[in-house]
Amino acid sequence: MHDFYADDQGRYQTAGHMSENGQLASAHPPAYGSWNGDASPYSKWDPRGWSLKNKIFLALGIIVVIVAIIVGSVLGVRANRYPNYSKLDYTLQDTFSGSSFFDNFEYFTGTDPANGFVQYISRANAQWLNLTYASSESAVLKVDTTYSGSQAASGRQSVRITSNNTYADGLFVFDILHTPYGCGTWPALWLTDPSNWPEHGEIDIVEAANGGTFGNQATLHTSDGCSMGVKRKETGSVQNKNCYYKENDYSGCGVTGTDSTYGPEFNSNGGGVYAMELRSAGIRVWQWARSNIPSDITSGSPDPSTWGTAFADFPNTDCSIGSHFKNQSIIANIDLCGDWAGADKYYKTQSDCPNTCKTFVRDNATSFTNAYWEFKSFKVYQSS
Incomplete structure (x- = not known):
């Protein structure tokens, strides 16, 4: 007995025959291939014909692709994280200028924490030696240019001042007429809490060493857990990304500007303005x-949202600004030799300065005629 089926042309074909006991001896022919089972009855694209091994490989491949997509998306989002530097309305809180400039500061007279070959002197001695003085136009802070040899055997006399007022945040605008430079010098304009360093952080706004021909460096120094290996928007060149004070030979996470941002070139252009914004979203400099100062700074209504890309950007992405920076005082000083200016790789190799740093500083008083800060004003704004 035979069974019949209709092919796709509508013709009946023999499908098989019945055995004598009535059982079907051969069912419908395979969909593909021959009657003798030489090939699978399924297309190679039909999973029903795949082996278990191939199905497992497919499943693993799909899982790998899905994981790769998820990881890529997460990494992409993470790499593009960036804080919201929304506009803040700033009002003037403190002004340091004119003949009373130094009344706002204390004079540091202790041993230099940076191992400098320097004697920081009191206000009375600084005034007697004419190392600090102020007029209606500017305030000057400088290094002694008188004593040499045995008179400077313990280091050359200089000044370090710390503001009486402290700040948790704000916009700091520094109008600078002259930056110090010369072999052996290490000047800085910075913020920190001297009694709680490094736990409360340090913000170096203007800093350089020796000849001052390599541009300004803005740097953070913090306790552990502050990284700048994230998306940033800045025009300066990144030096290091880990801000932990012990990393990278205690150099912090610095950003360096062009030659014109410090030293002889900066001074010859009439100086200029540095601004630093300290807020929970981050720190920007x-x-x-002088010829390009924004008009809103000149008018006394600064608006950082209009200033464009910062010279240095330290976002809060992987660094809790509020946790790492507290109780900040403004500090200005001129150190001599020390951990930066006195290191051979900076004093000799980079700057080609003579003798050893300490010998030069001790014996060459008149070489420090350009080692002085001249400030037009410091202004501190706070958001309302």
Whole structure:
């Protein structure tokens, strides 16, 4: 007995025959291939014909692709994290200028924490030696240019001042007429809490060493857990990304500007303005030559949202700004030799300065005629 089935042309074909006991001896022919089972009855694209091994490989491949997509998306989102530097309305809180400039500061007279070959002196001695003085136009802080040899055997006399007021945040605008430079010098304009360093952080706004021909460096020094290996928007060149004070030979996470941002070139252009914004979203530093100072700074209504890309950008992405920076005082000083300016790789190799740093500083008083800060004003704004 035979069974019949209709092919796709509508014709009946023999499908098989019945055995004598009535059982079907051969069912419908395979969909593909021959009657003798030489090939699978399924297309190679039909999973029903795949082996278990191939199905497992497919499943693993799909899982790998899905994981790769998820990881890629997460990494992409993470790499593009960036804080919201929304506009803040700033009002003037403190002004340091004119003949009373130094009344706002204390004079540090202790041993130099940075191992400098320097004697920081009191206000009375600084005034007697004419190392600090102020007029209606500017305030000057400088290094002694008188004593040499045995008179400077313990280091050359200089000044370090710390503001009486402290700040948790704010916009700091520094109008600078002259930056110090010369072999052996290490000047800085910075913020920190001297009684709680490094736990409360350090923000170096203007800093350089020796000849001052390599541009300004803005740097953070913090306790552990502050990294700048994240998306940033800045025009300066990144030196290091880990801000932990012990890393990278205690150099912090610095950003360096062009030659014109410090030293002889900066001074010859009439100086300029540095601005530093300290807020929960991050820390940013801008710098302008005298001829390019934004009009809103000149008018006394600064608006950082209009200033464009900062010179240095330290976002809060992987660094809790509020946790790492507290109780900040403004500090200005001129150190001599020390951990930066006195290191051979900076004093000799980079700057080609003579003798050893300490010998030069001790014996060459008149070489420090350009080792002085001249400030037009410091202004501190706070958001309302």
